[in-house]
Amino acid sequence: MFFDAKTSKGKIAQEKIILAAAGLFTRKGFANTNVVDICKEADIAIGSFYQYFDNKRDVLEGIIILLKENLYKKFSCLSQKDGMAVQIKKSFVLFFEFVLENLAYYQSLRESEFVHEEIVQNFYEDYRRLLAECFGWKYPLSSSEEISLDFLLGIQMFFAMKCILWEKQGCIEENVIHDLGVLCLEGIFWPQEWNRDLCKPSRKAKQQAEDTREKILKAAECVFGKHGYQRGSVAQICQKVGISVGSFYLHFASKEEVFREATIQLRESMLENSKEFTRNARNRIEAEILSLWAFLDFIRLHPFGYRLVREAEFVDFPLAEEYYHGIWESYVQSIRSSGKPEEYRVSSPETVALSMMGIAHILGLKHILWKKKQKSQDWFDCVVDSLFFGINKPQEKKMDLLEYWKKMAELPQQNMQQSMEFWKNIFSMNPQNLAGFWETWKKMLENMQTMSPNIVQGWSKHISEDYQKTLNQKTFGAFQEWDKKILGQLQNMAANNFMQSYQKLMKDSTEFVQDMQKRDPQIFMEYWQGMLTEYFRDMELVGKDAQKIDLKHLMEVCMKASTGQWDESVKKYMERFWDAWKIKAQYGPEYYAKPEDVKVGQTPKETVWQKGTWKLYHYKAVPEASKNMPIFIVYALINKYYIEDLTPSCSLVQYLIKQGYDVYLTDWGNPTYEDRHITLDKLIEEGIGGMVDFIREKHKVEKVPILGHCMGGVLSTIYTALHQDKVSSLVTLTAPMTARKGGVVSAWSYLSPIDTVIDTFGNVPAKLIRYTFISMKPYYEIMRWQRYYTSLDQMNEKAIEFSNAVDKWVNDNVDIPGEFFRKFFKEVFVKDSLVHGTMEINGKKVQLSNIHCPVMNIYGEEDWIVTPDSASVLYDLVSSKEKKNKPIFGQHLGFLFDPRNRVVWDEMSSFFFGGQNATTKA
Incomplete structure (x- = not known):
């Protein structure tokens, strides 16, 4: 049992024990470390140890408690106000810094994943809850939410491993953070069709005659995976194979050698299994999906493989690095040789490959080993959806976006006066006063700038001063001509709708504004010029009478009806008129007839x-x-x-x-x-x-x-x-x-x-x-x-x-x-x-x-x-x-x-x- 020290002196002693234990767990392994070792490393008496801990497992719990406290402190700056995209990018930076600052504790956690699974599982579950809370998600999570958080955690773990443990970096490059944000938020691949029928559990291969060496390697995978390297022995391997110790040494010189070869063979078997599953894939993305299925299927058949590789990280780190690098480099090469880089949402094969390795790792660890679940097609479909669409949640956005587009199409009359005043001000401007118009135009751009700080600068780089003057002259000419042709309320309503829609678009659609920065401003302005031309042509075609909303005929019919002059034409008119209104009320303003x-x-x-x-x-x-x-x-x-x-x-x-x-x-x-x-x-x-x-x-x-x-x-x-x-x-x-x-x-x-x-x-x-x-x-x-x-x-x-x-x-x-x-x-x-x-x-x-x-x-x-x-x-x-x-x-x-x-x-x-x-x- 972990006892929280009450005095400052006690806290110092307790932290010394925890820090010493963390170092020993990382170097020697949890199973090979005892209380005496911890006391020597911490330079304290054994009696002092037992004032705070009952046993070394309690020390591990203390390490996890400290990790959780430090994790929550680190992530306290994440806010729902930031928005999902910013939160995800920040989470990568924060997780990286957290691992760097708590490296000994974090390594102790990883070394203990297969010794005290429950403690480690609780830590990861607490981290998921922390992220869900930051994103505004409520427990219990949906399958898609749970898988999305698994993706995020898996990618974070593998990038921390690569950058901190392999490459000894002090930070993740900004362009990598951006790409990781895209992959988590939007998905790894551009969606494509894939054949679900190919995702079937593989059957165990028929037993073929194996030579003694192959049997020893298979037994070593089981022994080291079950007991760990330190507690696994040559004798246990020999007993499992049914051979003498002398026979073992005819094939392998040492325990270290068989451990190394068993680890490398595990990697080669996994890659071979992936090739077998993906040989019928019709395209690159289908191959990616089938490869993930193959990995999860492989873990089902090789449940000790995870611990074998994890043991290598703490027993023979160069071996573990070779193992992961071999898979990573093979993955990167396969993406490059496919000739289909455009099928991935980011252009870096290295980033994609490591992300997919992290995703596969966490899914296999959590869902296959810990939960001991048989993969269902529905569950895997949910995984694939996350690969295609990322962390976005369609069900929460559906109504908002529908309402947004619907409002864009509405023709609001209540703001007609405001619209008329707006156009009146525009049309009354002096065409020669170019500077005044440009100031107005600049104001609009400044409003847009609040959503995207670089948009004005981006446009200005492309628009020359001469082009600005020409544009102003053309725009004034268009406005003058438009003013002449707008003769009735119809045009004011159209203008009002246009301005309301445009302002709504500018206000709400951040993606639109960001995308605008990539566009050629001259083409954009020519498009709006074309819309004006199209409007003038429409007005000429329909004629002036059609441009005005004339209520005279309707009023005549109403007067006849109110005075009892119900002739056939009035009756027909009123029946059809009210039928039309009832249909609009039932189906929508764009309907005139009952569809059915x-x-x-x-x-x-x-x-x-x-x-x-x-x-x-x-x-x-x-x-x-x-x-x-x-x-x-x-x-x-x-x-x-x-x-x-x-x-x-x-x-x-x-x-x-x-x-x-x-x-x-x-x-x-x-x-x-x-x-x-x-x-x-x-x-x-x-x-x-x-x-x-x-x-x-x-x-x-x-x-x-x-x-x-x-x-x-x-x-x-x-x-x-x-x-x-x-x-x-x-x-x-x-x-x-x-x-x-x-x-x-x-x-x-x-x-x-x-x-x-x-x-x-x-x-x-x-x-x-x-x-x-x-x-x-x-x-x-x-x-x-x-x-x-x-x-x-x-x-x-x-x-x-x-x-x-x-x-x-x-x-x-x-x-x-x-x-x-x-x-x-x-x-x-x-x-x-x-x-x-x-x-x-x-x-x-x-x-x-x-x-x-x-x-x-x-x-x-x-x-x-x-x-x-x-x-x-x-x-x-x-x-x-x-x-x-x-x-x-x-x-x-x-x-x-x-x-x-x-x-x-x-x-x-x-x-x-x-x-x-x-x-x-x-």
């Missing part, structure tokens, strides 16, 4: 292929017109497939089957949280590839014509570039091939915090895309509502039916698998790798120059989502002899909705059937 009451996608179809949430529908050709030829339509993952078959009067599917084509249409479904790991690679090869192979087999054809719509056009192009031998012709419809040419995709590539969204939710939330579109052009929603209520009594049933069908589709949003969209977004929109030919799918380069089949590229001349320039680049990238760019009337959905484009449907049908040669470029 609206009929869409009415053409008969059959599900002919399915994989998970993915389905392939078959619409049979009209028999009398049948060409016995399939057309495969690949639609996007953002909204529902039935836009291709919206209503009987607006159905591309019905048109094609009447032309004699068998139409096949993708339905990507609504992914679950478990589907968040689905990758772009899997969707291309297993999704589109699986569907194409089914159609080829069903129709007995080598190649299939493909129509890719919007995002589906990009996916179809990628597939065609990889499988030219399976595609007879390709039609792309409003497909964003690059984000370098303006439009919404350009804004997304520049402004969207996509990593934050995916890391928070797993999937990209369904309504996020919808609210993003609303926030880009908020005045569209106002004008839409205005058009609706001013013509409620004039719309016929067909017009109402079509309007409601469009409304249902626009709001029938689905989640997008997170890892699919992460890669799609970064490769197509950010890196522009489809255009540059650097994209890879399952390790194979996507070269659009490999496309030789006929290509027809259709895009809207007035499309603000995918601009003509963004889509038309495809023409110059493919090698097809037969190819054409086809600009059409209208905007993004003009191909389907604008009657003027029906002639293009005929042209496309002829193109598919080979009725005309497509060689022109618009």
Whole structure:
């Protein structure tokens, strides 16, 4: 029992005993140290020892108590106010300093891990509680929280071992601290698909004839692992093998030699086991995950391995260093030789390798040896989630981020007066007073600077004085022109929404501001200039009457109703008006019709292929017109497939089957949280590839014509570039091939915090895309509502039916698998790798120059989502002899909705059937 000394003299004596014992435990080992040794080292009488301790185990408890006290003192400066990212980085520095300042005590703790497990386990559990308290987490912890803390502890332990014990450093370099913060907070790898079926416990190998030397090494692992080096003996090894001591010395010269060889063989066996598990891995990250599983499986079969290596640290440190260095160097080399550094969140293979070693160590120690748990797939899935996403906790952030984006899309009227005053002040400024405007601009930048101290300096380095003057002149010209065109409340509401959204974004999104520092300020300003131009064009197109919110007609109807003049038009108007309000109250302000009451996608179809949430529908050709030829339509993952078959009067599917084509249409479904790991690679090869192979087999054809719509056009192009031998012709419809040419995709590539969204939710939330579109052009929603209520009594049933069908589709949003969209977004929109030919799918380069089949590229001349320039680049990238760019009337959905484009449907049908040669470029 540990007695806490009451007097100052007693405390000094007690500390002398503890310090002496710590040194002896480290040098000789706990088992090989006795009370007499401790008293001699501390230079005290044995009787004095027993005033404070009953035995040496009590001394160990005293060491642990001192360690805990020093740990809590060291970490007392951590505060929840710092935020998770700062806390994690600080924890590395603090833990490193703690080990350095308490090295003898800390080494005693580690040496005793397998002698007095309960004492050591309690220490680590107290440290986890300390970290959880700092992070604001409540006990009992969830599985993900517990594993996150295990990760943090494992990485800290191994970096302390490397820096302090191996390299004798006094601190950890700042760049390493930064990388470790990223790995713990965000994850080790960029998420990818991995095959869970490969994670199965290995069976014990069939017993093969072993020579005596191998038996001795296996027995030595068991003896030293069970009893420790000091208490393990050659005689015990011989007894376990069933040989005489003389036979032992025919193979090994000493106990030291067999100990050394048993340790090295353990390492080689572990590496060989890892190779066996990972030989079927399809990519580097899958190999990483399977390697971790292999390690945990190996520990299950070699439970004494941990103590064997730990004994080496205190008996033969160069041997322990060789053991760890051998694994570490092999790991680093495998990362470098993989040629996939971009699959890790940090660029240092050394940091990644040591982090993974620390994670594996703590998971094996705690969950396999101490808890004696058989690994379950659910538990290991949780481990993999932490490897992919780090310490972030999706469930706590979900509602906050949804509310954030929703508020960005709102059109607040209560602050209209404030908004009008703001714009009034801006517009009344003297255009010649450039200095005054620049001061205003500087003020805004200074506000941004409070979130990111270096942003102003970062921008100033790139913006020359001449460019600043030019920018001011252009901006004043834009403001003047804008002032002339803003004629009604509509513009003030749009401006108010813009400012509210922008201010909210600047205030709340630290990640956005930090990312802005990496951007080219000239491109950023040109983007906003483009938005102004787009706004002017919209205002010109809709006309001045549509720009004003006129309540006159509504008031006339209300007056008639209040005076009892209930004619048919008033009755129809009021019924529809209140129905619309009830629907908005029930479903949201963007809805105009009750979704479940609206009929869409009415053409008969059959599900002919399915994989998970993915389905392939078959619409049979009209028999009398049948060409016995399939057309495969690949639609996007953002909204529902039935836009291709919206209503009987607006159905591309019905048109094609009447032309004699068998139409096949993708339905990507609504992914679950478990589907968040689905990758772009899997969707291309297993999704589109699986569907194409089914159609080829069903129709007995080598190649299939493909129509890719919007995002589906990009996916179809990628597939065609990889499988030219399976595609007879390709039609792309409003497909964003690059984000370098303006439009919404350009804004997304520049402004969207996509990593934050995916890391928070797993999937990209369904309504996020919808609210993003609303926030880009908020005045569209106002004008839409205005058009609706001013013509409620004039719309016929067909017009109402079509309007409601469009409304249902626009709001029938689905989640997008997170890892699919992460890669799609970064490769197509950010890196522009489809255009540059650097994209890879399952390790194979996507070269659009490999496309030789006929290509027809259709895009809207007035499309603000995918601009003509963004889509038309495809023409110059493919090698097809037969190819054409086809600009059409209208905007993004003009191909389907604008009657003027029906002639293009005929042209496309002829193109598919080979009725005309497509060689022109618009």
